[in-house]
Amino acid sequence: MRMNVKPIDSVPDRVNEIRMLTAKIVNQEILPNEKALWGWRRQAGAGQAERDKAHRLREKIKAKVKQAGLWAPHLPQEYGGAGLSFLEHAYMNEIMAYAVGAAALFGVVAPNSGNQKILLKYGSEEQKKKWLLPTIEDGMESGFSMTEPDQPGSDPRSLKTTARRDGDEWVINGRKWFTSNGKRADFFIVMCRTEDGEDASATSSGRMTQIIVPADTPGVNIARSVPVWGHEGHHCEIFYDDVRVPVENQLGGRGSGHQAAQDRLGAGRVYHCMNCIGQMWRAFDLMVERSMSRQVHGGLLESKQFIQGFIADSYIDLQAARLMTLNCAAKMESGADARTDISAIKVFVPAAYHRVVDRAIQVWGGAGVSSDLPLADMYQGARVLRLADGPDEVHKILIAKNILKHYHNGESWDFAA
Numbered sequence: 136m137r138m139n140v141k142p143i144d145s146v147p148d149r150v151n152e153i154r155m156l157t158a159k160i161v162n163q164e165i166l167p168n169e170k171a172l173w174g175w176r177r178q179a180g181a182g183q184a185e186r187d188k189a190h191r192l193r194e195k196i197k198a199k200v201k202q203a204g205l206w207a208p209h210l211p212q213e214y215g216g217a218g219l220s221f222l223e224h225a226y227m228n229e230i231m232a233y234a235v236g237a238a239a240l241f242g243v244v245a246p247n248s249g250n251q252k253i254l255l256k257y258g259s260e261e262q263k264k265k266w267l268l269p270t271i272e273d274g275m276e277s278g279f280s281m282t283e284p285d286q287p288g289s290d291p292r293s294l295k296t297t298a299r300r301d302g303d304e305w306v307i308n309g310r311k312w313f314t315s316n317g318k319r320a321d322f323f324i325v326m327c328r329t330e331d332g333e334d335a336s337a338t339s340s341g342r343m344t345q346i347i348v349p350a351d352t353p354g355v356n357i358a359r360s361v362p363v364w365g366h367e368g369h370h371c372e373i374f375y376d377d378v379r380v381p382v383e384n385q386l387g388g389r390g391s392g393h394q395a396a397q398d399r400l401g402a403g404r405v406y407h408c409m410n411c412i413g414q415m416w417r418a419f420d421l422m423v424e425r426s427m428s429r430q431v432h433g434g435l436l437e438s439k440q441f442i443q444g445f446i447a448d449s450y451i452d453l454q455a456a457r458l459m460t461l462n463c464a465a466k467m468e469s470g471a472d473a474r475t476d477i478s479a480i481k482v483f484v485p486a487a488y489h490r491v492v493d494r495a496i497q498v499w500g501g502a503g504v505s506s507d508l509p510l511a512d513m514y515q516g517a518r519v520l521r522l523a524d525g526p527d528e529v530h531k532i533l534i535a536k537n538i539l540k541h542y543h544n545g546e547s548w549d550f551a552a
Contacts (some may be wrong), residue, residue: 247270296308327345327392411456411487488520
């Protein structure tokens, strides 16, 4: 199945160019080769020959992505990226995400991509040379170490990991888990509550600071990989035990960590939602395709009103999610206050994604939960996103608070703004 992508009259020519170029690579290079690219990971007894073949194929596709000028859309051109604007990147994501694993073939790999954005904004020139450029050019891997097992991940201000100033060093102590890319990372960006002689307790959110910690620093103890959905991955539990790093490893000004985290997560939420839309699009196509070909109880599935309801409800979910997210992205591009919109899409889109994939699985029956289709992985991913980047409940509270603030100021809400 090919993704049906046509130019959009209401967007700039550059956006359409990016969408069409991305769709060409997805349709011609990735979709026909999905099993060769990624399927070997699920094959019992898959050997080095399959791995080597997949590697060669990935490199071939990456070369075509670079030739098209689409490599690393999140990075500026001076750092080897495509230099896309926020909105251009958002439009690109919905096309990229249609294919399993396509983002990696376009140079967008979490958590490196998010860490690269933080290093670009908050890193010194020396830090960019030492930590940013190697992740772009030399295959250096990074991890993001913020979440803690005993503190609510929805409130970074509650984190207990501390960094105490001792001369020209920060001394870090704490326990983190769900540290992304923990097994492969060459360095971590660690969210700490910074302390010094002037403020030994450092209890305010203004004391949160992000610090670069090389993975081989004494005292960095990777305790385990945290299984997700029963599978070992790259999210790790890490103990930081009197870890000493130079003061110059501090990212940005002392106390800038909370804002840096919000910068990272705010944009990431929009990209995640556009990824959801691309995956919903794929699930929708798979569902409709199945309904048109599967004979059951004397007729095609498409003739059954239950299935027609699935198609209609999924169309509504997908269109609403897409338009909400693009509206939010446009606000962010313009510099407008998009906090309420970000929270709204963070709640609505993963839930809509979950519903659409659930219906597609139901239409496909047993095949839907097998590894022959991408639907099972989509279903799990959709459920995770209702927790990742802040649980739904916290975002609903933020939406209500923002709306009530306007009304308390004597204004009603302007839905057209």
